[in-house]
Amino acid sequence: MINIVVVFPKIEDAKSIKNLLVRNGMNVTAVCTSGAQTMNVVDNFDYTVVICGYKLNDMLYSQLYECIPASCQMLLVASRAKLQDVIYPEILSVAMPLKVNDLINTIDMMVQALERKKRKRRNSPKKRTPEEQAILGSAKKLLMERNNISEEEAHRYIQKTSMDSGTNLVETAQMILEVMH
Numbered sequence: 001m002i003n004i005v006v007v008f009p010k011i012e013d014a015k016s017i018k019n020l021l022v023r024n025g026m027n028v029t030a031v032c033t034s035g036a037q038t039m040n041v042v043d044n045f046d047y048t049v050v051i052c053g054y055k056l057n058d059m060l061y062s063q064l065y066e067c068i069p070a071s072c073q074m075l076l077v078a079s080r081a082k083l084q085d086v087i088y089p090e091i092l093s094v095a096m097p098l099k100v101n102d103l104i105n106t107i108d109m110m111v112q113a114l115e116r117k118k119r120k121r122r123n124s125p126k127k128r129t130p131e132e133q134a135i136l137g138s139a140k141k142l143l144m145e146r147n148n149i150s151e152e153e154a155h156r157y158i159q160k161t162s163m164d165s166g167t168n169l170v171e172t173a174q175m176i177l178e179v180m181h
Contacts, residue, residue, distance in 0.1 A: 002111045002118075003029040003045045007038045007052035007064070008077075017051060017077075017103075024104050026111075035059040039067050047071050047114045049107060054078040065091060071117075073110050077103075132170045139173035142180055 004021065006028055008014040014031045021028050029045065032038045034057040042048045050072055052061050065074050065088055076086060076093040083093045092110060094103050128136070136158070143154040162172040 001027065002114045003027075003042075003048040004107070004111075005030045005032060005038060005041055005048055005050050007032045007035070007050060007056060009033055009053060009055065009057045013053070020100065020103070021107065024100075026104075026107065033057050035064040035067065038064060042068050042072055047118050049073050049075060049110045049114065051075045051077060051107065054082045061091070062087060071114075073114060075106060075110060128170070135170055135177070136173045139176045142177065146180065 004026055006014045006017045006021070008017065011031070011033050014033065018028045018031050029048070030038075030041045032041060036058055038050060038052070038056075042050065048068075048071070050064070050068060052064060052074065054061055054076065056064065061074070061076050061078075068074070074088075074091045076083065076091050077098065078093065078096060080095045083095055086093060092106060094106055139158060140151055140154040143149060143157060144151060147154075149157075158169055158172050158176065161176070162169050165172060165175075167175070
């Protein structure tokens with residue numbers, strides 16, 4: 001689930017935006033009035049859409065943007081004049097006065113983009129540490145020497161054994177090294 005955090009200096013404005021989003025089926029995780037409050041909230045989540053005004057109680061939107069994790073996206077709600085001063089191309093914006101459809105469609109697009117990013121990260125192969133790569137390499141080398149097979153065949157053997165036993169590749173490689181030594 002993608003988190004949505006609404007940040008405006010006036011709590012009434014933030015709650016109004018939150019209520020608007022909730023009425024349109026969106027899950028708002030938190031409502032904040034300051035950048036510091038927002039940073040504390042977003043540190044607890046991986047993927048977050050931060051909807052904020054130009055000037056918060058303790059900082060500008062740009063300072064907040066520099067402090068939030070890269071897994072967050074920001075939507076700036078401000079006057080057209082203020083939006084011309086935006087220096088970060090990654091920050092999406094909606095001009096005041098708000099048009100409900102523009103706001104909802106923009107947030108929906110941001111949520112979908114973060115969900116794709118989240119899925120892509122989850123589906124990408126895990127990076128192995130040098131130690132894990134060394135264990136796999138040693139197990140392959142041992143299998144290749146003892147059974148006179150290619151590296152590809154050794155890797156497939158480790159993979160199949162891993163799947164059959166329900167362990168990961170590195171654990172399987174460790175077991176092979178222990179049994180064959």
